[in-house]
Amino acid sequence: MSAQTADFQDLFRRVQPAEGGREVFDPATGESVGRAPEASVEDLDAAVARAKAAQPGWAARSDQQRSQLLHSAADAIETHAEGLARLLSQEQGKPLNGPNARFEVGACVAWLRATAEFTLEPEVLVDDDSGKAVLHWRPLGVVGAIGPWNWPMMISIWQLAPSLRQGNTVVIKPSGYTPLSVLALVEVLNTALPQEVLIAVPGRGEVGDRLSRHPDVAKIMFTGSTATGRSIIKAAADTVKRLTMELGGNDAGIVLEDADPEAIAEDLFWGAFINTGQTCAALKRLYVPEPLYDQVCQALVEVAKNMPMGVGLEEQNVLGPLQNKAQWEIVDRLVTAAKDSGARVLIGAEPERNTAGYFYPTTLIADIDPQNPLVVEEQFGPALPIIKYTDLDQAIEWANSLTEALGSSVWSSNPDRAEEVASRLVAGTTWINKHGAIDPRVPFGGARESGFGLEFGLEGLKEVSQPHIISQ
Structure with a gap:
């Protein structure tokens, strides 16, 4: 058995439930890939509670410490890159080569490293005889991330990397079509991150709905269809959550x-x-x-x-x-x-x-x-x-x-x-003279019904932060 095959099988074993769960099929062959765990609403509530408890300690770490830990998480992905790519290919269907599975895993590393290097410095707005006002960027608390099935690993990184960078903790719900890919990614990331800073909760629609409504979740980041985005916006309204919505495009x-x-x-x-x-x-x-x-x-x-x-x-x-x-x-x-x-x-x-x-x-x-x-x-x-x-x-x-x-x-x-x-x-x-080319330094988001809010770069960090102005 090759080292790559052994790593793939180990990752695969670690993300499957000991019993029960839901069977996942390879869209290229129709064959079973394995079984994915399915959390309940009660499991989601427990995960949010753990993330909330861990958040103050994570936010108390220095900016440099969080940056270093994101780089360590990127190192962990590189170590397991081939195993992650093979699992992604089997579950999502995309080929290993071309701008597909290996490309996606590589993009996870690139986005983590780029995000680790971004820093939001306090901004002096006024400093004259009238007084002084400084804009600071504070963590929001717990960020809920709801991801899609088309780029399940890469888009998860787009959501979790800036959130963690800014001192938030993250509860992530993967798509029901591609849960194993995200569970394996989180498993790898958590070999480098502190406990309970990042928690994955796979489940059906009611789990995502509860995450969108949960009073202890400060923000929802969602990538997916406009129809589902509308439902999340409505669900989040009662608790006045911050939202980043990257929705459908034509x-x-x-x-x-x-x-x-x-x-x-x-x-x-x-x-x-x-x-x-x-x-x-x-x-x-x-x-x-x-x-x-x-x-x-x-x-x-x-x-x-x-x-x-x-x-x-x-x-x-x-x-x-x-x-x-x-x-x-x-x-x-x-x-x-x-x-x-x-x-x-x-x-x-x-x-x-x-x-x-x-x-x-x-x-x-x-x-x-x-x-x-x-x-x-x-x-x-x-x-x-x-x-x-x-x-x-x-x-x-x-x-x-x-x-x-x-x-x-x-x-x-x-x-x-x-x-x-x-x-x-x-x-x-x-x-x-290009289409769809993205860069972690360049903000990305939609207009009209394709959503609102920005990801990537310093603007992306601001989206997962609470602006706090101190004026004297």
Whole structure:
């Protein structure tokens, strides 16, 4: 047995219940991955109580001590990186290679290390004859983190790293689709962190609802659908919790007439199909000017034909299955609606049905009406509609017409022109000649119904802190 296999099996053993629990299946094969524990509401209450008791001691540590412990936690992830990636691949479905499982585990390390180095210093607001006012940033207390199934490890780190950095303790509820990945991640992190500073509580919807309502939880951080986000906002209202909501996206990309189709094709592809399209800030609708339309379509087809899809543990694959049957059915419904409307299939759109895995072929749809369901509803899977435009103002109007406004992008060989168009788009982030590229130093968040609050960088630290002004 290799050291990597032994580490994977040890992690796997440590996160499974001794008895009972719920069976988790590999979305690529339909085979059982193992059993996940399921906590009760009473278990959640006990976890919050333990986190609350541990929080003053954690906050009392120096800024430097907390930074060093986050670096130690990053070291622990690196030690177990391959085991974590293999568990993630089996449970979530994403391949080991490409921007997938190994990439996600590496991103966990990068975000921990970057967050460990951020420091919110007190800010002197006034210091003159009238007096002195200084803004300080204090811990909130217990932060509740509710994560998604698409990037379960990485997004958990986005939530817990700044919270811990600022002296909060964290109770995290993983998605019911991918609990083992997060439980294993927390198990590894807790080899470096003090006891009860970070507690994972897997469970069904009632556990998440209780976390959102709990009077001893000061803040909720949530990444997931807009519909679930609305429920959390309502649940948190009675206790006036702080909230960070990173919700659904239906990101638009606009190609300008001066773009080079061959040069941008691969970046366009990965902007749309990273994690097999299961990314909130993925490119989900692409607007292309008529003179470049056929060239862009053909260039994307050539890229798509060379991207192997299959079981994640097979090293050659870079695209995997959809994570669950419900998501497969959404993609299938939207692609079918596009085909029925007369839109042109460039590649894909013919899934194998009644198979064990939730695979949907890489799909590109052309000559599609701007109001087709595949365009205006978030597909969250490997299907990209490509919409032709003849008037840039109309394309911008289409891009800005939806309630979701997480990300967007502009593709051009003229930086000044691209920036001018970018300034007219409504989104939390607009990228130029890339899509979905994130950096732990650069704040990230949504507009409109894609949520509110910022993650990453100093702004992300402020979101998990209580501003306290001392004025004299």
